[in-house]
Amino acid sequence: MSEVKDTQGQLWEVFIQSKKGLPFKHAGSVHAFDKEMAIQNARDLYTRRGEGKGMWVVPADAIVAVDASDEESFFDPSNDKIYRHPTFYELPEGLKNM
Amino acid sequence: MGAEELDVLFQERIDANEKIEPRDQMPEEYRKHLIRQMSQHAHSEVIGMQPEGNWITRAPSLRAKKILLAKVQDEAGHGLYIYSATETLGISREELIERLHQGKAKYASIFNYPALSWGDMGAIGWLVDGAAITNQVSLQKTSYGPYARSMVKICMEESFHQRQGYEIMAQLAKGTLEQKQMAQDALDRVWWPALMMFGPHDSDSPRTGNAMKWKIKRESNDVLRQRFIDKTVSQAELIGLTIPDPDLKWNEERGSYDFGEIDWDEFWSVVKGGGPCNIKRLNHHKKAHKDGEWVRKAAASYAQKHSKT
Numbered sequence: 385m386s387e388v389k390d391t392q393g394q395l396w397e398v399f400i401q402s403k404k405g406l407p408f409k410h411a412g413s414v415h416a417f418d419k420e421m422a423i424q425n426a427r428d429l430y431t432r433r434g435e436g437k438g439m440w441v442v443p444a445d446a447i448v449a450v451d452a453s454d455e456e457s458f459f460d461p462s463n464d465k466i467y468r469h470p471t472f473y474e475l476p477e478g479l480k481n482m
Numbered sequence: 483m484g485a486e487e488l489d490v491l492f493q494e495r496i497d498a499n500e501k502i503e504p505r506d507q508m509p510e511e512y513r514k515h516l517i518r519q520m521s522q523h524a525h526s527e528v529i530g531m532q533p534e535g536n537w538i539t540r541a542p543s544l545r546a547k548k549i550l551l552a553k554v555q556d557e558a559g560h561g562l563y564i565y566s567a568t569e570t571l572g573i574s575r576e577e578l579i580e581r582l583h584q585g586k587a588k589y590a591s592i593f594n595y596p597a598l599s600w601g602d603m604g605a606i607g608w609l610v611d612g613a614a615i616t617n618q619v620s621l622q623k624t625s626y627g628p629y630a631r632s633m634v635k636i637c638m639e640e641s642f643h644q645r646q647g648y649e650i651m652a653q654l655a656k657g658t659l660e661q662k663q664m665a666q667d668a669l670d671r672v673w674w675p676a677l678m679m680f681g682p683h684d685s686d687s688p689r690t691g692n693a694m695k696w697k698i699k700r701e702s703n704d705v706l707r708q709r710f711i712d713k714t715v716s717q718a719e720l721i722g723l724t725i726p727d728p729d730l731k732w733n734e735e736r737g738s739y740d741f742g743e744i745d746w747d748e749f750w751s752v753v754k755g756g757g758p759c760n761i762k763r764l765n766h767h768k769k770a771h772k773d774g775e776w777v778r779k780a781a782a783s784y785a786q787k788h789s790k791t
Binding site: 388389390391392393394395412413414415417418421428429432433449451452453 | 503505506507552555556559562563566567569574575576579631632635639775778779781782783784785786788789
């Protein structure tokens, strides 16, 4: 066996669904050496009090995130399309059920 | 943009009560302060398992044993939440543990005192966890997002810890004379070290300035200590135990308790390694870490083998 480094394993991000039908929310991270260990460690760490009905674990390095310094320009295209919001429209007084 | 300009922008975000997230620009000193404080916090949770773990096999009933097991498991969990949050600052778990083993990173001095009787399990849950809750409730509003979020989760779990400790004290206090004495003895020994958990007086706390400016700390050591005392005194009275401080007295004007001076020589001596259990606690952690080395290597090797096929 080749010399294996003594590490704490890979970093995994943990997402928990608190109730069926609700979105999965980031709960934190966990160290583990493989998928099976990751999901078991995540269960022991983040759901000791019935916090979860569903759980995802994802290798942290597989997550693609927006670069913090690019945030402004990255999300900029949404700022100039105010007509995407329902409050943009001028509608006759007395309109109901819309 | 120059470093000074960045620092001004950073302070503006802090002043506007914005949370700082891992990939945001932050002053190097802010990062360093957080790594020091958060790793010390995480190490405290983990080392804190030792005095209580020691009593699992000697718990007086199956009920007490199950509760203590669950509590110690929670402490491990708290350590891991905070380690994970600390790692978002760009430091590895290996390095955090290495710094602990080298004595470069500290943990709460309270765990350098021995847990001598079952009464200590009560006093630790009630007072040590109680002091930690007072501190952690305040830290829920800390400026670093991952730290604040880990505090929210920890505070939800800690209230069970404090209640289980107080229940032990209440049971002992209404038991036989010997049992009541055991509870009082534990209170006598744990009270002052618990007050020391809040750290030195604000006037002797050199890092408080930056920590408050950056909203890492939201309230000062002395404010938190006073809050803890004010809410704990009546809890002791309720079960007929006496807080070991002859100077403890209600101050009508301040609406708070006056209390005696803490033995700061003892505080600094334990911080610097002179407590009754400093060497034992650290050696135990080193041994457990070393004993687990083959497991980590086997797991890594297994994962490597299976990722190839």
